[in-house]
Amino acid sequence: xxxxxxxxxxxxxxxxxxxxxxxxxxxxxxxxxxxxxxxxxxxxxxxxxxxxxxxxxxxxxxxxxxxxxxxxxxxxxxxxxxxxxxxxxxxxxxxxxxxxxxxxxxxxxxxxxxxxxxxxxxxxxxxxxxxxxxxxxxxxxxxxxxxxxxxxxxxxxxxxxxxxxxxxxxxxxxxxxxxxxxxxxxxxxxxxxxxxxxxxxxxxxxxxxxxxxxxxxxxxxxxxxxxxxxxxxxxxxxxxxxxxxxxxxxxxxxxxxxxxxxxxxxxxxxxxxxxxxxxxxxxxxxxxxxxxxxxxxxxxxxxxxxxxxxxxxxxxxxxxxxxxxxxxxxxxxxxxxxxxxxxxxxxxxxxxxxxxxxxxxxxxxxxxxxxxxxxxxxxxxxxxxxxxxxxxxxxxxxxxxxxxxxxxxxxxxxxxxxxxxxxxxxxxxxxxxxxxxxxxxxxxxxxxxxxxxxxxxxxxxxxxxxxxxxxxxxxxxxxx
Numbered sequence: 001x002x003x004x005x006x007x008x009x010x011x012x013x014x015x016x017x018x019x020x021x022x023x024x025x026x027x028x029x030x031x032x033x034x035x036x037x038x039x040x041x042x043x044x045x046x047x048x049x050x051x052x053x054x055x056x057x058x059x060x061x062x063x064x065x066x067x068x069x070x071x072x073x074x075x076x077x078x079x080x081x082x083x084x085x086x087x088x089x090x091x092x093x094x095x096x097x098x099x100x101x102x103x104x105x106x107x108x109x110x111x112x113x114x115x116x117x118x119x120x121x122x123x124x125x126x127x128x129x130x131x132x133x134x135x136x137x138x139x140x141x142x143x144x145x146x147x148x149x150x151x152x153x154x155x156x157x158x159x160x161x162x163x164x165x166x167x168x169x170x171x172x173x174x175x176x177x178x179x180x181x182x183x184x185x186x187x188x189x190x191x192x193x194x195x196x197x198x199x200x201x202x203x204x205x206x207x208x209x210x211x212x213x214x215x216x217x218x219x220x221x222x223x224x225x226x227x228x229x230x231x232x233x234x235x236x237x238x239x240x241x242x243x244x245x246x247x248x249x250x251x252x253x254x255x256x257x258x259x260x261x262x263x264x265x266x267x268x269x270x271x272x273x274x275x276x277x278x279x280x281x282x283x284x285x286x287x288x289x290x291x292x293x294x295x296x297x298x299x300x301x302x303x304x305x306x307x308x309x310x311x312x313x314x315x316x317x318x319x320x321x322x323x324x325x326x327x328x329x330x331x332x333x334x335x336x337x338x339x340x341x342x343x344x345x346x347x348x349x350x351x352x353x354x355x356x357x358x359x360x361x362x363x364x365x366x367x368x369x370x371x372x373x374x375x376x377x378x379x380x381x382x383x384x385x386x387x388x389x390x391x392x393x394x395x396x397x398x399x400x401x402x403x404x405x406x407x408x409x410x411x412x413x414x415x416x417x418x419x420x421x422x423x424x425x426x427x428x429x430x431x432x433x434x435x436x437x438x439x440x441x442x443x444x445x446x447x448x449x450x451x452x453x454x455x456x457x458x459x460x461x462x463x464x465x466x467x468x469x470x471x472x473x474x475x476x477x478x479x480x
Contacts, residue, residue, distance in 0.1 A: 011138040014038045016339060017131050018146045019123050019283065021107070022049020024316035024328040025148035029116045031336025037143065037343055039116050042123035042133055047107040050150055051325040053099050058173040059193055061095040063370045066200040070372045071435055074409035088178050088201050095173075102174075124284035129311050132284075143343040144311050146335060147283065147296060147304075148328075151276040151317035156243075164248040164255050167271040169194070178202050179268035183257060185243055186273035187214045189369050192226055194271055195235055196371045205235040206265065208257075212239045215375060218367075219382065219431045221396075221415050222375040226433070229372055246270065278318045288312065295320040300357035301350050302335035313339065321361040334358045353449075364449040368438040373414055376441040379429030379448035382419055391422045395477040397470055399434045404466040409435055418474040426451045432470070440468055454478065 016032045018025045021043035029039040046053055065086055072082035100106055111118050121133040129141040153168035155161060167175075172194045178201045184191050187209035199205040207230070214223035214237075227237055245258040257265045281293035288307055290296065296304050296314035298321070304312040315335045316328030338356045341348040348356035369375040385392045399405045399414030406412055414434020421428050430444035447457060457475060462468040 011140065012040070013140045013142060014040045014117070015142045015343060016040075016144050016146065017123075017129075017139045017141040018042070018148055019131065020049065020148035020150060020279075020316075021047040021111075021118065022148060022150055022316070022328075023051050023325055024150070024332045025049070025146070026107075026111070026116075027329045027332030028146045028148055028313070028315055028336045028339075029111075030114050031333050032144075032339050033115055035337065035340035037340055040119060040139060041111065041116060042119045042121065042131060042139070044120075044122040044134075046102065047104040047111065047118065048100075052104075052107070053102055054170040054173050056325050057098045058095050059169075059190075059197070060370055061098040062091060062173065062197040062201075063193060065091050065094075066197055067370070067372050067374070067435070069200070071409060074411060074435070076410065086201055091201065092176060099174075122282070124282065125287050126284055127287050128307075128309060141311065144313055144339045146302075146313040146315055146339070147280065147318055148315050148332070149279040149283065149318055150328075151323060152279050153272070154275040154277040155272055156274055158243060158246055160246045160248075161272075164246040164270070165251065166246065166255075167269050169271075169273060171269075172198075172271050180204060181254075181267040181269075182206070183208060183255075183265060183267040183270040184273060185270065186275075187211060187216065187223070188273060188275075189215070189367075190273035191271070192230070192369060192371050194273065195230055196233075199230065199233050199235050205230075206267070207235060207237045208241045208243060208259070208265075209237065209239050210242050215369060217381075218369075218375060218377050219417055221417070222369075222377070222431060222433050225373055225413070225415065226369070226371050226375055233372075276317065276323055278320070280318055299350065300334075300359065300361075301338035301348065302331050302358060303338070310342065321358070322365050324365065324367060327361060327365055330360060331358045360449055364445055366441050366445045368441060370438065373434045374436065374438045375431070375433045376437045376444075377429065377431040378441055378444040379427065380419060381429055381431070382417075385419055385421070385428050390428060392419055392428060393422055393478070394419045395474055397473040397477055399432070399437070399467065399470055402467060402470050402473060403464065404469050405434065407465055408467060416470045416474060418478065420454065420478060424451070425454045427454070427457070430474075434467075436467060440470070443468065443471065 015037035016039040018029045018041045021041045033039045072078040121135045123131045123133045126132045131139040169190045182203040184195045184207045242260045248255040285292045298319045302313050302315045315331045317323045350357040353359045366378040382394050397416045400412045417431045419429040427447045
């Protein structure tokens, strides 16, 4: 196994020291090692990180049976077969399998096969290029230290919350029972996905949203369609509502929330999905002139801008550029290549779309929200494009009018939007909402990242009859 080869307390030197063995840290180390550098990862929890055990994998394992059943109910001949309740025990068992039952043996074996060392424990910076692990091991980096510690759920400062045992995303995705009544506080991705999953598993779900809609970072119609579906499924959505106090008298009893306006709401569990915070509070940032607990600002190669010498990198959630696993892995490949180039004495080209610049973080971020219907987007929304100074036009298409969508499900309900840069006639962003649209997203990502001219997209012929024919409809609508 890729454990420390020497007893704890020894000083060891590597080309690259990585803090955090999630997908981001693994990819930084792997890319640097593949390019000829030695690498070690320090991890205090499970190798594989948040995504493998408490986020992407378990949440999607919980949601997949929900969307399969929903799709089956939309096809003649299947509603009766798919009409019964979900088997929560079977759903949880499948989820547990995808998390490897919260054991990281397989991930550790992969590190070993990749030639990357692992040190178990909490690592802290103790000066430039120096990391001390809580078991006494001292690590020094010849070229770079990469902070890849991710983010954690941010809980609001509310009276009673600390002793009320609230759920965060971790407790929700690892739950072993279905609460009879679940309150979800928030309106973002975690909130809508977990509301979708537990409503389908049998919970009575109430969502408390401070604003007037869901999925505020996507096109407005995405949140509207997801909200309509949640209401139709039986969830109670309350807008412009905040929580003032939380109370749970009995550890095994219900939780009571006091809402703005004085109303009291009782539930068996409450999930706070109210944002993320960087896991940088106990990393020794103060020893290199940075503020503990802060997001780390980086350049496009993920090098921390406030630290002299160019040896410190912050990759993934901690740099607050795009808090998505796939985007963090993308940054990791960029950062690993940049570290290796600089180790050779080369200063890499970090211009837009170069191999050493994470340009997609600001121009072509893809995301899928695995609700029913799914919401998927790549690139910029209309509002984001206008704020960035582009002269844009958007075109919308009813996905239900696409032949492939009507074959996919009776009464298919969905919508697509394409945002076009009028000066260059390239696609800046695309949003799809509807059953199964997540599988459309990479075509949109390629169009946006490739800055493919609309005149050339006319020659990308969608297969008939598939939902991807929406691309033809979008181009036709744009041309008029």
